[in-house]
Amino acid sequence: MKKKKKFLYLFCVTLVLISVFCMTAYAAPTGDVAGAIESTWKDASAQIKTVVNKVVFPAIDLILAVFFFAKLGMAYFDYRKHGMFEWTAPAILFACLIFTLTAPLYIWQILGM
Template sequence: MTREKNRFTKLQWLAFAAALLIFILFSATTVYAAGDVAGAIENTWSAAKSQIKTVVNNVVFPVIDMILAVLFFVKIGTAYMDYRKHGQFEFTAPAILFACLIFTLTAPLYIWGIVGM
């Protein structure tokens, strides 16, 4: 009977130990990191604030405005068709869409003061 003393060779143990050491060294670098993390985040936010504001003003609000305008005119059309069919004009849905459209059209003028940018 042969007795299997060690399944791994010395070279395999050495490779495993080297890989483990490299892993520990890479994950331990953050432990020794010194500095002001909050300051770095504030600086990043200050740099990105104007870009975020520009994208929201030039992309997000116009897309929302276009969607609301299309929905508003479609709702006006369907309300008119209902008026011709039943003789009663329903103002609620078009009025809500119109109010939302006015809100989003004028939002870039005052929303940044509310948000604090």
Template sequence: MKRKKYIRILLVICLAAMLLCVPALAAGGDVAGAVEQTWTDAAGQIKTVVDSVVFPALSMILAIAFFVKLAMCYFDYRKHGQFEWTGPAILFVCLIFVLLAPNYIWNIVGI
């Protein structure tokens, strides 16, 4: 008896979902054109957000990681007498890359 009740409720929910769903169609059936238009409309906003939020946040994170790694390498040098350059060098190169990325990344993307 409970199974029939649950099946009826499920069927009513499925029927309601089918009746209330509205198909989303692109204007004229041109989906690619709709996507391209959306991209051109939003490209300026995306560029502004990435330039003012994403790249500064990445730069800050990499700068903090670089200085922490440099300090840890210095303490290891004082303890063992050998300075390991690999970690700080990789973080420094990544930091330089992120600082210079806004100058050329938009040329690659085409904005």
């Protein structure tokens, strides 16, 4: 019974806090929600594009470059041990690295930004 009371109290406090901190958002005087979303997207798309080009793609490139050189080193040591060089994993990582290095040049035209 105490557990049930505690849960009910917590639920009521949560509802009160939600009702206190919520606010009504109006799209525009005409109620055009789609227009408000489109104008917000137009304002934010340039910032998103800049962040992706200057932060996200370089971070992905760095991670792929580290993985590529680590896998290349491991493949070399496997070659020294077994006498057979496995090209598949380094080739896939290299292709992904080339793809992400060149992606900022064409990805925005594909997405229509």
